[in-house]
Amino acid sequence: MPTLLDHTRALPVWVPLLIAAVLVAADQALKAWALANLTYGAAPIPFLPGLLDWQLTFNTGAAWSLFSGSAVPLAIARLMVGVGLLVYVMVRPQNRFLTVVLSMIAAGAIGNTIDGLRQGRVTDMLHAPPLSAITRALGAGDFPIFNIADSCVVVGTLLLLVASFVSGRERKV
Incomplete structure (x- = not known):
């Protein structure tokens, strides 16, 4: 029985580039629209009332403004991660799931790299009131305003974690 991390079903070598290019283009287009x-x-301006708002802000650091004022060094690190992941999935083809997930993470890293190198800051515009309610309840303040690139990194990483737990359980059975 194939698992999520089964290496038998690889995608063509150009697919990671296509996935990353489409996601980076969407990220950059939404950032241009927001600006x-x-x-x-x-x-905030409601987009999906109660779920998602538009609110323009900028970040010179990482999530929750960690490393504020470090846009260029962070951009270089993000670029190395993004390009490194793309090279990895192209040189060592993975199954479809891993190819998509690693390409998403790479796209997110590259999308925010472009902002960091071009503007010295990352453009954010998506505000999620339900996530802020959770983080405030945990005493962590408002949830950061984010962008498509951030979403690619977070969703890709969460999918990778879930898949590793599911795969671990499947091997034990």
Whole structure:
């Protein structure tokens, strides 16, 4: 029985580049839209009422403003991670799941690299009130405003973690 991490079903070597290119393009397009249509410091504008708002902000660090003021060094590190992951999945083809997940993470790293190198900061515009309610309840303040690149990294990493637990259970059975 194949598992999520089974190495028998690889995708063509160009697929990781295509996935990453589409996600980076979507990220950069939404950032350009946000810069043209949203105002920094303005109140959130509902997009999906109660779930997701538009709110323009900038970050010179990483999540929760860790390493603030380090946009260029972080951009270089992100670039190395993004390119490294793409090279890895192209040189050592993985199964479809891992190819997609690692390409998502690479796209997120590259999307935020572009901002860090071009602007010295990352453009964020997605505000999730339900996530802020959770982080405030945990005493961590508001959930950071984020972008598509951030979502690619977080969702890809979570999928990778879930798959590793599922795969571990399947091997024990």
